[in-house]
Amino acid sequence: EAGVAQSPRYKIIEKRQSVAFWCNPISGHATLYWYQQILGQGPKLLIQFQNNGVVDDSQLPKDRFSAERLKGVDSTLKIQPAKLEDSAVYLCASSLLWPETQYFGPGTRLLVL
Amino acid sequence: GENVEQHPSTLSVQEGDSAVIKCTYSDSASNYFPWYKQELGKRPQLIIDIRSNVGEKKDQRIAVTLNKTAKHFSLHITETQPEDSAVYFCATHKNFNKFYFGSGTKLNVKP
Numbered sequence: 704e705a706g707v708a709q710s711p712r713y714k715i716i717e718k719r720q721s722v723a724f725w726c727n728p729i730s731g732h733a734t735l736y737w738y739q740q741i742l743g744q745g746p747k748l749l750i751q752f753q754n755n756g757v758v759d760d761s762q763l764p765k766d767r768f769s770a771e772r773l774k775g776v777d778s779t780l781k782i783q784p785a786k787l788e789d790s791a792v793y794l795c796a797s798s799l800l801w802p803e804t805q806y807f808g809p810g811t812r813l814l815v816l
Numbered sequence: 817g818e819n820v821e822q823h824p825s826t827l828s829v830q831e832g833d834s835a836v837i838k839c840t841y842s843d844s845a846s847n848y849f850p851w852y853k854q855e856l857g858k859r860p861q862l863i864i865d866i867r868s869n870v871g872e873k874k875d876q877r878i879a880v881t882l883n884k885t886a887k888h889f890s891l892h893i894t895e896t897q898p899e900d901s902a903v904y905f906c907a908t909h910k911n912f913n914k915f916y917f918g919s920g921t922k923l924n925v926k927p
Contacts (some may be wrong), residue, residue: 804865
């Protein structure tokens with residue numbers, strides 16, 4: 704079974720630039736999560752999709768972050784404009800509705816200079 | 817919302833000893849409790865999980881115990897090996913809601 708795919712794996716940008724991340728979940732997984740993981744901390748949920756609808760985006764900084772999941776499969780997360788404090792690993796995960804076991808992708812390591 | 821606290825933040829043990837990491841939570845409706853292992857620069861990997869209708873679950877050297885009354889659950893690793901060195905995260909979940917993660921425990925197993 705193929706796992707969760709993410710790209711790019713690494714990205715370096717300057718502050719105020721834009722960046723986009725892509726995630727392809729495990730086939731058949733209805734739920735997709737985007738997490739931000741700052742060094743030394745646990746993953747923090749940014750947004751959770753169920754199929755192509757948003758379940759929770761309460762911790763998404765909506766003035767600069769946006770995400771979509773067209774057709775309920777792939778998803779993109781965008782940051783525009785980026786700030787220094789956005790430097791982190793962005794993890795995508797997916798799960799079935801039941802059981803809800805999450806599977807994580809390899810992450811995208813973002814460095815904002 | 818849920819509040820998950822994880823202790824200790826760092827744990828150093830000698831190879832062969834046992835390691836115990838504890839998490840407490842606040843939402844009594846939480847009913848699924850996974851543990852993840854994250855090696856440096858890698859993705860979190862599920863190592864064991866437990867549901868609220870079970871008090872203990874074991875998988876070889878790893879076990880998880882759950883006390884619903886006290887709202888805490890613990891990860892137990894016996895006969896630790898150097899390859900167990902990693903950061904461990906607990907998490908909680910309730911039906912169709914989001915996961916809440918602990919702050920992580922850095923486990924160092926000294927050979």
